[in-house]
Amino acid sequence: MVFSYIYTMEERPKAAWTIFCKNRTEDFPETCMMREMTEPILWMCSRREFPTWGTGDYRSTALIVRGQDGTTACDLRYRGYRILSGKYGLSGLPAVYGAEKEAQTLEVVLEDGRTGIQVTLLYGVLPKYDVITRSAQIINTKENIIYLEKAASACLDFVTGKYDVISFYGRHAMERNYQRIPVSHGNYVIGSRRGTSSHQYSPFLILTEEGTTEDAGACYAMSFVYSGGFQAEVEKDQFGQNRMLMGLQPEQFSYPLNTGEVFVIPETVMTYSRNGLAELSQNLHRCFRNNLCRGPHKEKVRPILINSWEASYFDFDGESILKLAEEAKELGIEMLVLDDGWFGKRRDDNRALGDWQVNEEKLKCSLGELSAKIHTMGLKFGLWVEPEMVSEDSDLYRAHPDWALQIPGKNPVRSRNQLVLDFSRKDAVDFIFDSITEVLDYAEVEYLKWDMNRSLCDVYSAAAGYQGKVLYDYVLGVYDFLDRLLKRYPNLLIEGCSGGGGRFDAGMLYYTPQIWCSDNTDALDRLQIQYGTSFGFPISAVGSHVSAVPNHQTGRKTPLSTRGAVAMAGTFGYELDLGNVTEEEKEEIRQQIKEYKQLAPLIQTGLYYRLSNPVTDEVAAWEFVSEDGTQAMMQAVMTQIHGNMTGNAVKWKGLEEEACYQDAESGELYYGAALMETGILLPIKSGAYQTFRILLRKVGS
Numbered sequence: 083m084v085f086s087y088i089y090t091m092e093e094r095p096k097a098a099w100t101i102f103c104k105n106r107t108e109d110f111p112e113t114c115m116m117r118e119m120t121e122p123i124l125w126m127c128s129r130r131e132f133p134t135w136g137t138g139d140y141r142s143t144a145l146i147v148r149g150q151d152g153t154t155a156c157d158l159r160y161r162g163y164r165i166l167s168g169k170y171g172l173s174g175l176p177a178v179y180g181a182e183k184e185a186q187t188l189e190v191v192l193e194d195g196r197t198g199i200q201v202t203l204l205y206g207v208l209p210k211y212d213v214i215t216r217s218a219q220i221i222n223t224k225e226n227i228i229y230l231e232k233a234a235s236a237c238l239d240f241v242t243g244k245y246d247v248i249s250f251y252g253r254h255a256m257e258r259n260y261q262r263i264p265v266s267h268g269n270y271v272i273g274s275r276r277g278t279s280s281h282q283y284s285p286f287l288i289l290t291e292e293g294t295t296e297d298a299g300a301c302y303a304m305s306f307v308y309s310g311g312f313q314a315e316v317e318k319d320q321f322g323q324n325r326m327l328m329g330l331q332p333e334q335f336s337y338p339l340n341t342g343e344v345f346v347i348p349e350t351v352m353t354y355s356r357n358g359l360a361e362l363s364q365n366l367h368r369c370f371r372n373n374l375c376r377g378p379h380k381e382k383v384r385p386i387l388i389n390s391w392e393a394s395y396f397d398f399d400g401e402s403i404l405k406l407a408e409e410a411k412e413l414g415i416e417m418l419v420l421d422d423g424w425f426g427k428r429r430d431d432n433r434a435l436g437d438w439q440v441n442e443e444k445l446k447c448s449l450g451e452l453s454a455k456i457h458t459m460g461l462k463f464g465l466w467v468e469p470e471m472v473s474e475d476s477d478l479y480r481a482h483p484d485w486a487l488q489i490p491g492k493n494p495v496r497s498r499n500q501l502v503l504d505f506s507r508k509d510a511v512d513f514i515f516d517s518i519t520e521v522l523d524y525a526e527v528e529y530l531k532w533d534m535n536r537s538l539c540d541v542y543s544a545a546a547g548y549q550g551k552v553l554y555d556y557v558l559g560v561y562d563f564l565d566r567l568l569k570r571y572p573n574l575l576i577e578g579c580s581g582g583g584g585r586f587d588a589g590m591l592y593y594t595p596q597i598w599c600s601d602n603t604d605a606l607d608r609l610q611i612q613y614g615t616s617f618g619f620p621i622s623a624v625g626s627h628v629s630a631v632p633n634h635q636t637g638r639k640t641p642l643s644t645r646g647a648v649a650m651a652g653t654f655g656y657e658l659d660l661g662n663v664t665e666e667e668k669e670e671i672r673q674q675i676k677e678y679k680q681l682a683p684l685i686q687t688g689l690y691y692r693l694s695n696p697v698t699d700e701v702a703a704w705e706f707v708s709e710d711g712t713q714a715m716m717q718a719v720m721t722q723i724h725g726n727m728t729g730n731a732v733k734w735k736g737l738e739e740e741a742c743y744q745d746a747e748s749g750e751l752y753y754g755a756a757l758m759e760t761g762i763l764l765p766i767k768s769g770a771y772q773t774f775r776i777l778l779r780k781v782g783s
């Protein structure tokens with residue numbers, strides 16, 4: 083893989099350093115080469131590894147540093163490099179990790195003599211996933227304060243070629259919709275100004291050569307390992323050169339650096355495939371699953387859960403929760419998750435966020451007792467929290483109004499009737515940490531759903547002084563809390579959540595190996611949401627539940643089998659009132675659970691292939707192939723139904739052409755080539771949204 087290059091000019095226009103990072107990490111030293119370039123070529127082929135202002139490059143930059151006098155020029159010159167075994171880590175920030183045998187680090191030191199700004203570019207190379215990560219440390223070595231106004235961790239310049247850009251836009255309950263458009267002259271910019279990675283755009287971008295498909299063609303991805311505001315850009319300049327950038331959201335960002343202070347730009351994970359989008363996604367899936375997610379759960383099949391939210395919302399007590407647990411146990415479900423409403427005076431979403439004391443009056447017992455009873459039934463117990471929030475009607479807000487983010491003299495913007503707690507200040511974080519750990523110390527809790535239900539708007543911290551740093555420090559506060567929590571409870575499984583999938587990013591995956599994908603549990607909409615999500619994130623990270631019909635978000639009715647099939651393409655669970663489920667449906671749920679238990683290793687660790695586009699095709703189909711190639715499973719849902727339906731054949735991917743595969747149910751035998759070239763014709767079943775599953779085993783394995 084020829085993927086990344088360093089380009090700095092010692093003496094313009096004479097020297098350009100180009101380092102090609104090949105697929106083998108040990109190639110670094112041998113492949114360093116120096117090229118002489120002439121002025122005209124330089125103009126046309128001006129590839130910059132870390133572009134800044136004041137260098138004659140007028141395209142979008144990676145770094146903008148403002149001095150006290152208001153100037154922003156920063157002319158970084160190469161000073162040296164180091165190559166280290168193993169992947170670098172970042173203090174206080176999530177990052178891909180890699181041991182000495184699987185990864186290498188390249189550090190390149192640059193300096194601007196005038197301003198005293200020193201930059202260390204950090205590269206992590208993980209050849210087995212074709213992944214290169216990028217981060218940078220900025221140090222102020224001079225006496226005057228400087229302000230970082232823009233900080234991107236990755237920049238890729240493409241001198242020639244025609245490209246498409248793929249991004250994922252959305253909204254609450256309809257996240258990560260796929261959009262592919264040709265790159266044209268100008269700037270294509272997506273991002274979040276909300277203090278979180280957001281429902282609106284995923285911090286993930288793909289650039290493909292024109293014509294690239296799932297199975298062929300070159301494509302490049304950037305995924306930001308950060309859960310706050312971001313900006314991703316593609317710029318096509320007057321020469322047709324394309325630049326791709328990923329970094330922090332520059333609006334509302336102005337980070338002061340005093341003498342000797344260091345700022346770390348969050349990491350971007352980059353990957354490349356010349357074999358199309360399926361391989362690109364698989365690179366990220368494998369890297370995130372194995373080298374970003376942590377803890378004992380990352381490789382385990384996660385417990386099948388029942389969540390109380392769509393079962394009863396705020397309307398529950400201890401008895402109704404125990405009844406739900408009993409019904410769940412009887413069906414084979416493994417964990418009960420008590421969602422919002424168990425604390426303070428929380429009877430609706432107007433109050434009590436911040437008061438993390440168990441409402442024993444509502445539960446009619448302590449949480450310890452409730453959890454003990456659930457464990458006695460043979461179930462695990464999980465709990466919902468929303469640590470970053472505060473309701474104005476709460477004891478916490480009455481005691482510490484200055485702990486809420488709000489601008490003095492301005493009426494704060496409320497969203498879901500709540501304010502955001504100032505997680506940039508340690509005293510607030512410590513207080514919430516102590517309140518929540520008091521609950522967790524007392525009751526046996528194996529799982530935590532970490533929710534976050536609004537964007538940050540009135541960003542003012544009473545403790546901060548200069549406000550331009552608050553958004554970044556807020557995210558560090560969240561990470562610090564999560565880190566401490568995992569250290570204290572190393573076996574705790576945390577599921578991320580933010581009004582559904584509003585903070586579904588690689589940064590959260592470092593702490594929470596699964597994330598609730600969307601508040602929309604409608605199976606048809608989920609096909610689209612999970613399709614978009616699959617481009618950048620592993621299936622094992624996608625929280626996905628079977629819910630009731632008519633669906634609470636759309637009113638649509640889909641068969642239980644379809645809801646099961648769609649939810650199984652993720653970390654599986656249920657979220658409905660089991661008291662309203664018929665005996666026949668219960669039997670089907672028991673069956674689903676048995677099937678999921680058998681299939682989960684293949685689903686969670688298999689190579690994932692998108693077989694169709696659920697938005698434009700009549701069939702939504704996807705496939706898992708075990709890494710050893712001995713098993714493959716295709717799942718399809720008919721998204722449309724017409725009179726006198728025409729046939730639909732789904733073509734398989736990722737099989738061995740010459741190998742013979744047997745359908746586990748019918749016993750039919752097929753050659754891999756036939757399955758991939760012709761496919762299997764789906765039977766025509768009447769009724770909307772029918773689902774089909776075919777499990778194949780390679781003969782002789």
Ligand code: DGJ
Binds near residue numbers: 422466581582598
């Ligand atoms: C938003 C989440 O996405 C839901 O699943 C649920 O936990 C509610 N918050 C609870 O308030």
